[in-house]
Ligand SMILES: [Zn+2]
């Protein structure tokens with residue numbers, strides 16, 4: 156799954172939200188998520204959409220509101236939309252299950268909770284985070300028939316990644332990787348977490364866990380930015396990190 160961005164870096168006048176839809180790819184069972192900007196004047200959005208706050212994105216420090224959007228295809232499985240609507244509280248018996256009765260969302264429209272135009276590039280990072288750290292991990296968790304302790308361990312690992320620190324750390328790496336791919340406009344894109352929090356501590360670049368007072372993270376000696384919970388995780392991350400180390 157890949158989020159295709161069609162928006163300008165910071166939105167433009169009149170662009171207010173994004174419509175996210177899955178399109179079928181010519182391979183069985185494969186879909187690609189596409190986004191396109193939607194204007195505040197779009198009567199479909201103002202008239203028909205019932206926006207709900209996404210608890211997951213609020214927990215990640217990028218609070219969004221989500222509403223179903225009329226789709227030619229009718230309702231279908233939209234993994235990104237469903238994950239954005241999931242229950243992020245590990246104490247809830249419904250942890251990671253979709254909230255409410257929106258099981259089949261199809262197309263959705265996303266807007267920022269603060270009313271600012273949504274940035275397509277920031278959303279691309281969120282989509283990639285959701286894909287790598289929630290969809291991929293959460294389905295084995297939800298569907299797994301594992302022993303209770305394995306399930307509990309998996310739950311703790313996923314829950315540790317649902318923080319502003321984790322998303323911010325992921326965002327900074329994602330941004331540099333886009334620059335590396337030649338998408339230089341990403342260099343100036345600001346982490347949306349910094350709109351919510353004035354200061355964000357880093358999380359471990361490998362497992363996305365926050366530092367603890369008794370075991371603080373240490374930073375990469377070369378770039379002094381990317382942080383780790385231990386040498387093992389620094390080693391595990393180096394193959395990927397060396398490509399963007401020092402690019403800030
Ligand atoms: Zn770690």
Ligand SMILES: [Zn+2]
Nearest residue numbers: 375377378400
């Ligand atoms: Zn580094």
